[in-house]
Amino acid sequence: MKNRYRMIFQHFGYIHSVPDIASVNKALSVLLNELDIYPIITTKGARHTYGSYLWHKGFDLGVIAKILGHRDISMLVEVYGHTLEEKIFEEFNQIRDIWKDCS
Template identity: 40%
Template sequence: TWADIDTINNVIHVTRSWDHQYGTGFKPTKTEASIRDIEVSSAVIKLLERIHQEQMAAYLRTGYRDADQMIMRNQWHTVITDTACNKALAILQSDAGIPKEKQITFHGLRHSHVSYLISQGIDIYYISKRLGHSDITITMRVYGHLLDSQKKKEAFKATAAMDRL
């Protein structure tokens, strides 16, 4: 919801999930570890603020009131499903000239996000918490192979540190 976006501190608060399967509304997250704060860039916050302004203007024109203050609703004011998000993403990728066999889903973007963070030397413990994993071993099991490329850098840093003793 819009209330979960902290525009002052550039944070998205993840505190609950939406029940797409049974349509019962909000539900608890999958695990307690899924409740987390995700730091985002100021560019993401600016984009969200623009979307919020456009959404409020559209609602004002149509007289729609959203008691839940949902970020993502479609033209019929229902919550957008995972399938609809992936279809929209596929259209954007096609429009960008990305061949169908190279296109990615939102879940794939999650993996790409982690791969990028690892390639930039971001701490795996931080990544694990950012993903909402209850245990770092989950993150290591899924993404550990990507850390092999960091091993040489870390070995160099470790031996250099020992040499400074």
């Protein structure tokens, strides 16, 4: 960080002493630009990407829900449901391969 105190948040975009989401996203954007990392994403995009990554790596939805701070998996099914068909296709292929090995 290129500022006097080497702090990410150095302005008044705070709510109850916590940076608001716009401030966090702005700081993230500046940091990603400085590091020449593209595309620039928001905290929401980073969170969604992380959840999708874990889901496609085969982690249990209950575990992902806990990591992301959800009470149960219902929100995950709603948010990541669009990837469900892809995951089902992948797992059907794995099952098919198991049956081929048995014959």
